[in-house]
Amino acid sequence: SNYFLFYRTFAQNCNNIEELNLNGCKKLTDSTCQSLSKHCSRLLYLDLGSCCQLTDLSLKALGEGCPLLEHINISWCDQVSKYGVEAMSRGCQHLLVFICKGCHLITDEVIGALTRFCNDLQVINLHGCINIGDDSILLISQNCPKIYYLCVSNCSRLTDASLVALGQGCHNLRTLEVAGCSQFTDSGFQALAKGCHKLEKMDLEECVLITDNALCHLAVGCPSLETLSLSHCELITDDGIRHLGANGCAADNLTVLELDNCPLITDSSLDHLVSCHSLQRIELYDCQLITRAGIRRLRSHLPDLKVHAYFAPVTPPPSVGGGRPGYCRCCVLL
Template sequence: MRGHDWINTCLPDELIVEIFRHLDSKSTRDACSLVCHRWLDLERLSRTTLRIGATGNPDLSVKLLARRFHNVKAIHIDERLSISIPVQFGRRRGSDHSVPTLKLHSEKGVSEDGHFESNSLSDAGLSALGDGFPRLEKLSLIWCSTVSSLGLMSLAYKCSFLMSLDLQGCYVGDRGLAAVGKCCKQLEDLNLRFCEGVTDTGLVELAQGCGKSLKSLGVAACAKITHISLEAVSSYCKSLETLSLDSECMHNGGILSVARGCPSLKVLRLQCINVTDDALIAVGTHCLSLELLALNSFQRFTDKGLRAIGNGCKKLKNLSLSDCYFLSDKGLEAIATGCRELTHLEVNGCHNIGTIGLEAIGRSCLRLTELALLYCQRIGNHALLEIGKGCKFLQALHLVDCSSIGDDAICSIARGCRNLKKLHIRRCYETISCLPNHACMFLDHLCLVGDEALIAIGQGCSLQHLNVSGCHLIGDAGIIAIARGCPVLSYLDVSVLQNLGDMAMAELGEGCPLLKEIVLSHCRQITDVGLAHLVKNCTMLESCHVVYCPGITAAGVATVVSSCANIKKVLVEKWKSPPPPQCVVEKLPKVCGWKCAPNGRLGLTLFHLLKLNCWD
């Protein structure tokens, strides 16, 4: 019956709360909470996660949020985030009394008596957080610089159900960490990145207290944490599955202990310049469940260590090698032979790895889904020919500064890897030089990847993400082929393509209606006409970069902003900035502001329709 409230009459509170919990987006939940006071209160009960940026008074923020959201189990406080829009809680129509404003910015404020107030979460705020959310299970305190062991101790005593704790950049000490180990017996995940105040004493006590439950540990730039801590972890944390370690002080001893004492280890990320082959041999011998291995900036291990990983870690699925100068094709061949379950491979700046190693991967690792080759000058076309033949499930390919890879390789990928969804190619060029009078004169950069490769991709792959920035041989033909063959394309970066014109933009508008982000900067042949054709059908566009496009004027920019109801960001030169159109403001009633901020010497302007995301 019209005018009768059947939902509120028939449905109990518990059922409405359960419905709210199944809503898939914050905006949908926000809309439901505005229906009536009952729905507002019930929707608050369904919230389980809060996200808070840097605030004018974070301690007050915690208290206010605790009054309204009673079932929160996860809180993320990140004081790197800075939001300048004031948010008022509790203001009622027709009333002069309101709850104090939360000013979301990270600078110091001045109190009424003239003293400076810190805008960082304090120990008192951390204690209030424990009082307000006693059932808290997950807490992230990112760069909360004024929090100390006292606040962490108070929190630990009140939040005994804590399962995940991220203290990145917090200057907490050993007493706080020991209290967590004593009180939080269910702790599974601990991140101590950049916690400079923590020493072996605190980490050893934590391992003794909650070692039975701890599954993940991250340590970086903690100069006072040595092999003693890892030896304690190996003794008490038998269920450890993930270890991320970045330390210049760590030697083989700590890694050897963890490898021997934590047989359940599945994820190992190491950036330790003093670790040698002996440590990796221990990992290959004892960590037979290892699935992810990331080795960064290793200067003291060779193919011998990688060969041990290939011989022992048969379940390895994800391998990342970055700046490992003494690895060669032999090490990668050992991985290919032993780790046939490999799905993700990244080779970054390993200058002694060449074509032969990647050919072995293509022949043996048939389940590969993502391949990233960054700054690999010695890897040539034949490597990707083998990848195209063998890796039929490849979905993402990243090529950066690979000077020996060209059209033939990409065409092979297009013919063989029909599941390819993401293609990222940058700085794949050769240098043309001449030597007049025995002096090397740089002439030009030519990208080896051109229209032929993109035509093959468009015929065989349903791409969703394409970045061909700076590939000068690509023009209208290649992008038109993508537009006609990749209807689900959502991201496109064609910046610095001098031969790209309006015809390609028109084809993109017709063929790629799902496009959400496009980068056209430094494209001199594109004009307002092409941009108008693009946005006519690409109504889902959210971000558009058109910096230094001389054919695009303020009128073209205004066309983008007024035609795309979902637009959030337009990057242009300052003089092309049109005023905020009223039609966009009317279409987006939740937009809180229109911000035009100059960006340095370039005179760029960022249009950003700001939305508040203080909590989920």
Template sequence: MEPLGDDELLYIFDKIPYYDMQDKRSFPQVSKQFMKVACIRLYLLNTCFPDMLFDILPSCSNMRYFSCSKPLSNAHLKLLAQSCPKLLSLGLSLDLDPSSEPGEFDIIDDGLCLVANACSHLRKVYLRWRLDVGDTGIVSLATSCKNLIHLHLEGCVHVTDESLKAIGETGVRDLSLVGCCLVTDLGLEYLANGDLKKCLQKLNLSKSDKISDHGIIHLQQMVGLTELNLSKCGFNVTDSAIVTLFTQLVNIEILDLSWLINVTDISLLTIGSKCLKLQKIYLSGCEAITAEGLRAFTGHETLKRLSLFSCYNFSWEDVESVALTCMKLEYLGLMKSIKTPMPEASFDYLQIERRFCGIDWDEDSDYLFW
């Protein structure tokens, strides 16, 4: 009896009911030929074993979603580019647990360029902590992948304003630049002056400490923004830019200004009166905030979450007087060392009419919420 060909095996594989996952998983374990056939129908692969990719990827012409959190070589990405032209999502965020060894054999721009050119249908790309990725790879993604809507570059320390110039001409809706320490005010200007300003909804600039008021002000052109993170952006972000910004960004729903020590009540008065869709605001470490700033949120109709860790210049009575007027408030983050702290009898929550608002108390905190 002649061995079964690939077509016959594929017919058998397709006859296995979609709900019988155990048999689906057992099929490729029979032999390399069975695995090759099963891979033809593989649409999603999430692997922690890069060495297996040389056996798996050549048959994955229908792959749509690929992710790997371990170090990869350019040879891996070259094979991915050759094998998976229909790819829609590329998840290469690096796992930084102690067993990981990023760096020496990790991907660099050459491999990323190959993927960008071959997989032009990409919509989502995640490159967290890929330390060797730089402008060449990101510019290639931005220019080749016209459908790109999610781009996360957390910890990509070689990304500069040149990448942002290219990204500014895309239709990206969700952009994360956390810890991209070479990004400056010029990069924000590039983002704001391109097509991106018409579609960007989420922007995370946390730990971008080379930006200042001059760059932040350009973001006021992005009137579609619903989420913005400026936490830990340093001493050069002040009330001047925040007030100008949130006079325009009235659709903001989630805002993180944590550890901006030069943000004061002046900013909160603008945010509270202009941002009427605001649901979550994180102000941890904004030590200049006082009861006057808190009162800016009195009667706010959409506010659900308010974080005030490492803020001390108000009392429990100040917090309570504001919180009781916010009918949708679900969470408060406070310090035990504020003036006249909350009584022990109602330590973990605050009752607002028939609802309960949970309260977290902390002695000291360096939390970054997002």
């Protein structure tokens, strides 16, 4: 009760507040959001991440009393469902940022309600919302043309239909995070690259079906690409990296390239990157075919480049403290 009284008093006496971060306040209840609704009508930014006791009543209250709200984070609020999001969306139609990582009750129907009322959305983060499907991405592409950041990492139900929809409707997209979307293929990224020419950052970690063809399409269609993660994309070969190095995106803009656990990558890939003068960091953990000599050769062209890699010792050290025998691997920053 003291917790509630504190926030009620706070809301009553700070009614001009515009930004409020309550992330991690796990004892927070719906009563707090109801107090904010009554007293804080100027609220623009509200972070309720990990406030796991909150329910749809909180979002309903915000929709009724905070019409200027632009930024909402309800990540890990796992009791929130369609009813709360729809009520909030009806009242907060100026919303620009919607973050709801790890909310398993978020479905295509929820995204439909959100995008029906909040057409100005620019940032949407649905990381780990495992029950959304292609219909959610179609709705975003149809109703939210201003979106420039989308994270759907670990939304494993998504297929190439989502990438096709983004390519057709989200031409301002600059950041796309789709790590763990294991059904995406080269065809989907071909469609994406045809329409999303402004992409600057892509996280494709564990998009396990993509091959060098996907990189060919991205190199041509996304010339502004700066950060690219291909970790655990085990079908990527030197030829895919050659496409990046031979086209404008890598040579002119690429600053970070992550290739962890790409077992087919060899020193030839590093040779293809010598013309990428903007490259600042490359990740090569568990790329077994990369050698120290290849890294030294790349750094002779790019002396400020940070390279992270693992190398096994020449002679495996003896087991220490009775631990499991085997060789250790050394983390090397070169």
